[in-house]
Amino acid sequence: MLYQRSSALFEEAQKVIPGGVNSPVRAFKAVGGTPIFVTHAKGAYLYDVDGNKLLDYINSWGPMILGHAYPKVLAAVISKAEKGTSFGMPTEIETEIAALAVSMVPGIEKIRFVNSGTEACMSAIRLARGFTGRDKFIKFAGCYHGHSDSFLIQAGSGAVTFGAPNSPGVTKGTAKDTLLARYNDLDQVREMISQNEGEIAAIIIEPVAGNMGCIPPSSGFLEGLRTLCDEYGILLIFDEVMTGFRLAKGGAQEYYGVPADIVTFGKIIGGGLPVGAFAARKEIMNYLAPEGPVYQAGTLSGNPLAMAAGLAMLSELDQQPSIYHSINHKTEYLHNGLESVFLKKGIPVHINRVGSMISVHFTEKNVIDFETAAMAAQGASFNRFFHGMLNNGIYLPPSAYESWFICDALTITDIDRTIDSCEQVVKRW
Ligand SMILES: *Cc1c(COP(=O)(O)O)cnc(C)c1O
Numbered sequence: 001m002l003y004q005r006s007s008a009l010f011e012e013a014q015k016v017i018p019g020g021v022n023s024p025v026r027a028f029k030a031v032g033g034t035p036i037f038v039t040h041a042k043g044a045y046l047y048d049v050d051g052n053k054l055l056d057y058i059n060s061w062g063p064m065i066l067g068h069a070y071p072k073v074l075a076a077v078i079s080k081a082e083k084g085t086s087f088g089m090p091t092e093i094e095t096e097i098a099a100l101a102v103s104m105v106p107g108i109e110k111i112r113f114v115n116s117g118t119e120a121c122m123s124a125i126r127l128a129r130g131f132t133g134r135d136k137f138i139k140f141a142g143c144y145h146g147h148s149d150s151f152l153i154q155a156g157s158g159a160v161t162f163g164a165p166n167s168p169g170v171t172k173g174t175a176k177d178t179l180l181a182r183y184n185d186l187d188q189v190r191e192m193i194s195q196n197e198g199e200i201a202a203i204i205i206e207p208v209a210g211n212m213g214c215i216p217p218s219s220g221f222l223e224g225l226r227t228l229c230d231e232y233g234i235l236l237i238f239d240e241v242m243t244g245f246r247l248a249k250g251g252a253q254e255y256y257g258v259p260a261d262i263v264t265f266g267k268i269i270g271g272g273l274p275v276g277a278f279a280a281r282k283e284i285m286n287y288l289a290p291e292g293p294v295y296q297a298g299t300l301s302g303n304p305l306a307m308a309a310g311l312a313m314l315s316e317l318d319q320q321p322s323i324y325h326s327i328n329h330k331t332e333y334l335h336n337g338l339e340s341v342f343l344k345k346g347i348p349v350h351i352n353r354v355g356s357m358i359s360v361h362f363t364e365k366n367v368i369d370f371e372t373a374a375m376a377a378q379g380a381s382f383n384r385f386f387h388g389m390l391n392n393g394i395y396l397p398p399s400a401y402e403s404w405f406i407c408d409a410l411t412i413t414d415i416d417r418t419i420d421s422c423e424q425v426v427k428r429w
Pocket of ligand 1: 210
């Protein structure tokens with residue numbers, strides 16, 4: 001495939017945009033080559049400026065769970081736009097989507113909408129600190145909770161891809177309140193809590209990690225965190241920006257049957273428009289301004305176009321729960337197909353999968369935390385795989401540290417073609 005026009009556009013972009021992109025992973029630095037400039041997308045396919053058609057395994061990093069340009073979401077946005085795009089005043093649709101989200105997700109009674117997953121996680125930590133009167137929190141190495149200062153400590157994907165886990169600009173003062181634990185290591189968390197007793201406001205976690213590839217919580221890990229939090233008066237925050245409305249209607253809380261105290265959302269909840277949200281029981285959410293003392297605000301929060309897209313998306317997922325069965329089945333089919341291709345060829349891989357999140361790690365070891373994910377990402381295998389697949393028109397995330405996201409527009413025929421393509425790539429391994 002040729003990317004002449006993409007290359008030219010990337011040259012132009014680099015003159016006026018740092019690195020030519022508005023979010024680092026898009027720049028292809030980890031895999032090399034030219035980032036692809038898209039013109040449009042429909043269903044499971046992307047179309048680029050050079051006339052290439054690509055089968056999409058990223059789906060805008062998660063939001064497009066039903067495929068691109070989903071008709072009901074489009075119709076909702078278009079008809080809203082005709083009535084004005086922002087008012088800075090309350091609108092009825094904000095209550096509609098809030099009520100729907102509250103009905104779909106276990107344990108939450110109130111929800112506040114923001115404009116990104118970053119804002120949602122940043123606000124959730126502030127709320128947890130305000131509610132508990134404590135400063136510190138625990139995060140896990142390789143988990144990403146957006147790019148706000150206190151989270152940029154071993155933050156997975158983007159940050160890791162560039163070898164700068166601790167970003168300049170984040171002060172030591174900020175970093176000292178972020179305690180870093182190993183994913184899937186409950187003993188370490190227990191020890192950390194006892195060393196900081198009475199000082200920890202929250203534990204924040206991706207209940208399925210998706211920013212160091214896809215890494216499932218080991219059996220009993222989430223339950224163990226829940227028990228520790230209850231014992232020490234710590235709030236458990238599930239960052240469900242990826243897993244929310246994807247693993248199940250009620251996200252990871254429903255999927256694993258483990259309740260969190262605060263849940264954050266992004267990606268799917270905006271139906272492809274910029275939306276984030278955080279939610280909890282009333283007692284906690286009432287701490288937020290204007291009802292309570294913890295300040296949080298947003299000029300474009302609850303924006304009518306974004307709410308229309310999100311409401312159309314959530315309604316569809318709420319009314320057609322069979323979608324989950326369908327995408328999980330497709331992902332399993334992909335998993336089995338790819339695995340047998342690698343096995344036949346004797347290439348050591350570990351494929352991690354939960355629901356419709358999946359990642360391929362070129363390693364002999366189980367990938368269970370950041371360390372094992374980083375070891376697997378070291379060789380050239382992923383980049384060879386990525387470019388081989390891309391040559392066949394299959395677009396995977398351009399980094400070994402990213403989960404792939406399966407959308408329901410993907411057909412078994414598409415997946416068969418993906419597996420065939422993998423076979424061709426591996427033939428020349
Ligand atoms: C994407 C992501 C975020 C950040 O969301 P943005 O909308 O990119 O700010 C936070 N947490 C997780 C788990 C994510 O995957």
